[in-house]
Amino acid sequence: MNEVKVGIVGATGYTAIEVARLLQSHPSAKLVAATSRADEGKPLAEIHPSLAGRCDVQIETFDALAIAEQCDVVMCCLPHGASAETVRELANAGTRVIDFSADFRLSSVKVYEKWYGVTHPWPEKIGQVVYGMPEFFADKIRDAKIVANPGCYPTSAIMPLSPLIKAGLIETSDIIIDSKSGVSGAGRSAKVATLYCETNESISAYGVGTHRHGPEIDDLVKRISGTAVSTIFTPHLTPMDRGILSTIYVRPRNADGKNKLASAEDCFACWQACYDESQFVTPVEHLPATKHVSGTNYVQMAVRPSGDRLVLICAIDNLAKGASGAAIQNMNVMFGLDESTGLK
Numbered sequence: 001m002n003e004v005k006v007g008i009v010g011a012t013g014y015t016a017i018e019v020a021r022l023l024q025s026h027p028s029a030k031l032v033a034a035t036s037r038a039d040e041g042k043p044l045a046e047i048h049p050s051l052a053g054r055c056d057v058q059i060e061t062f063d064a065l066a067i068a069e070q071c072d073v074v075m076c077c078l079p080h081g082a083s084a085e086t087v088r089e090l091a092n093a094g095t096r097v098i099d100f101s102a103d104f105r106l107s108s109v110k111v112y113e114k115w116y117g118v119t120h121p122w123p124e125k126i127g128q129v130v131y132g133m134p135e136f137f138a139d140k141i142r143d144a145k146i147v148a149n150p151g152c153y154p155t156s157a158i159m160p161l162s163p164l165i166k167a168g169l170i171e172t173s174d175i176i177i178d179s180k181s182g183v184s185g186a187g188r189s190a191k192v193a194t195l196y197c198e199t200n201e202s203i204s205a206y207g208v209g210t211h212r213h214g215p216e217i218d219d220l221v222k223r224i225s226g227t228a229v230s231t232i233f234t235p236h237l238t239p240m241d242r243g244i245l246s247t248i249y250v251r252p253r254n255a256d257g258k259n260k261l262a263s264a265e266d267c268f269a270c271w272q273a274c275y276d277e278s279q280f281v282t283p284v285e286h287l288p289a290t291k292h293v294s295g296t297n298y299v300q301m302a303v304r305p306s307g308d309r310l311v312l313i314c315a316i317d318n319l320a321k322g323a324s325g326a327a328i329q330n331m332n333v334m335f336g337l338d339e340s341t342g343l344k
């Protein structure tokens, strides 16, 4: 097929620069348009100097029809709440959209409105948009007009948990997810909590019991495994640029009528079978670290016994498999390319 023409809405943020960077080495896709409200008229490379000399796209003001005319697909990199209306305008204008926000990820409007504290502008679409995790939903992504790109923390929990729940190897309640993220996860817009002086040499928990990614994890694990789960999710901000490490404490079950509890080896074998065909998800023997996957679309996961529990460790890069890498992977699936094109 012809080169896929890509636009970015919200082009001055962190996920946008990662999309632009990945597209520089994509053999079958090209960045052709970019928009932002504050920096209209400037070269994109002026906002993201690492693009100097290799990207001549100028930032435009957002106009759905103009963007749709230029692009086969638009990466909508706006904050949740602001994204849904823009996604609707783009879809109505006839282009395909990958939405980076959480506006279409959940199955229920009620749950969305409770956790996000806003009225959804396009509620009838909730539950109709495919979740952009090709490892589980590639068939629907292929023909989708709109794809809801997964959340970063949820990716690091859904991928290790779902196969184990589906195989009945672990209990569905009493799952504790302790996650740590680099500061780029909070986006580029200045917030006091993400300033250097606040984050350097310090680790802090936030959103304890209230973080909006808890319901996303439970919703997706249920959709993938067919079984309802109830998790406890606590995120932490750590002094790194990028990366997420999730440490997940679970209880093993007696699987398949066997009268012994599932072992770490059983879980590892389950992951190997589930992700046998995956080009990015890698069960590993070592304990994964964020550095092992930094700047890549890979997911590394390991399991260890500890007391009467099993401990799952999963590492991703929040800006790659946690956002822009996943979006490129989704785009590849949508346009009939090998899913790893431009990502290896």
Ligand SMILES: NC(=O)C1=CN([C@@H]2O[C@H](COP(=O)(O)OP(=O)(O)OC[C@H]3O[C@@H](n4cnc5c(N)ncnc54)[C@H](OP(=O)(O)O)[C@@H]3O)[C@@H](O)[C@H]2O)C=CC1
Pocket: 009, 010, 011, 012, 013, 014, 015, 016, 035, 036, 037, 038, 039, 076, 077, 078, 079, 080, 082, 100, 101, 102, 150, 151, 152, 184, 185, 186, 187, 188, 189, 318, 319, 322, 323
């Ligand atoms: N950072 C990460 O690791 C991840 C981020 N995401 C999600 O991806 C999306 C983008 O995140 P990220 O790149 O980090 O965000 P940033 O804060 O870095 O950038 C946001 C972009 O959106 C534009 N924008 C901000 N507010 C509005 C608004 N109200 N209406 C229209 N445009 C707006 C900004 O430009 P301007 O103000 O000039 O218009 C900017 O270009 C978010 O939904 C985020 O939750 C998902 C997974 C991981």
Ligand SMILES: CC(=O)N[C@@H](CCC(=O)OP(=O)(O)O)C(=O)O
Pocket: 100, 101, 102, 150, 151, 152, 153, 181, 182, 183, 184, 185, 186, 187, 235, 237
């Ligand atoms: C470190 C940090 O602040 N992380 C962000 C989550 C990252 C993100 O962008 O959220 P979505 O994946 O849902 O879009 C947060 O906790 O809100």
